[in-house]
Amino acid sequence: MQDDQGIVTAGMVVIGDEILSGRTKDINIATTAEFCTDLGIELKEVRVVSDEVDAIVEAVNTLRARYTYVFTTGGIGPTHDDITADAVAAAFQVALPINPEAREMLESRWRKTGTEVTEARLRMARIPEGADLIVNSVSAAPGFRIENVHVMAGVPVIMKAMLEALAPTLKGGRKVMSVAIKAYVGEGTVGGPLGLLQQEFPDVKMGSYPQMGADRVMTELVLRSADEERLHLAAERVRAMVSDAHAKAGVELPTEQQ
Template sequence: MPDIVTAAMMVIGDEILSGRTKDRNIGHLADIMTAIGIDLKEVRIVPDEEDEIVAALNALRTRYTYVFTTGGIGPTHDDITADSVAKAFGVPCEYDAKAYKMLGDSYAQRGIEFTEARKRMARMPRGADHIDNPVSTAPGFRIGNVHVMAGVPSIFQAMLDNVVPTLKTGAKMLSAAVHCPVGEGTIGGPLAEIQKAHPDTIIGSYPKYGEGKFWTELVVRARTQEALEAARADVEAMVKRFATAG
């Protein structure tokens, strides 16, 4: 069996929990993880509170191969991710010389004052590596298996592009979608039988509803092409049976 690589995501920010900002990073990370063969197993959205961030991060980083965080690495007082991550790892949070110089140079070049607030963006847990930020200089960072990235979607996506090549990726999860024109209630029984007959696959059933009627998207997932095709054939045969019966 190929290695299974798992991941969790922690979204940090009161603005997501209040509804003021609608998260657009979870879906993007999920898509990327699926594409490269890492199983995203859990997501937590936590407030801008140090104790909450520390507790959630320690729960996640000890359990999954990788953790990805978004949010809370800007220059304002409510950006407490670097301090919280340092605390979770039990190391000091301090100015990173390389980040400090890079930010200082960048602001000097643009004739902008390198304020105390801006200097905050050069702080990271001792021993962290940079995650480059091609959009606005201030880097994210990696410490242990935890990748700390920005919350602004365009910056998060650019940082993630830099992280992906560094990850140990698992065997890609293969998937095949089967459109089923009838609702879950019709196919639920036979589908459960098919799942039982193919224990090395994961068969998902996603109810869709629109214009007053239900239909179903069935998705077969497996780590080998053989397992995938065997289950897919059974699912397609079943759907055909019900579609023609209806």
């Protein structure tokens, strides 16, 4: 939920046996994570669950009570293993009728493409009662929003189009800014002093990311905060700490860093 400091949070549910078997590599988590960060929404948790109603219901109900928004991907196609709409209807304890607007979106597309209307295809027009549609500009079959839960396709290009479609309906949080600082020493060298600075700046989140496979040792320190002034103050202190570490280790900086 949104608290006094304007923090907006999200949880995500990725639905599909094909992700859990390794057959399909998920890229929707990264897309959603970047989307949330851009809007100032903190993505707090992601769950990948199988194509089982109970598993989906549990994940959706837990996360929708916990966060401002929930995004789900996958399981809204026309086949028997596409059970996301059923599960979300069950989670909200509402009916799952054919939605006339969704049906019209689909049939209008099918008329153009000469696609036969089958019972399987019409499954995609089943929308939980009380939900709004999320337009699918790619393949017409809509997603939907019910309360704070946004149900989207699993096919990445469609999922991305749906995120764009719903962006204007979401309230963003305070924009979190970040500063990245390169330390040309190992993570273990900066770890101690960075930990002390973190204690001094609890409102600036400090992360440390060793770079593997590069020509020389490098650790990227990333500072994140919604408070710009504190962020820059902390960044100054971290830069000074890194300079000390460089001097102590006799590090020669790459030309562009001098």
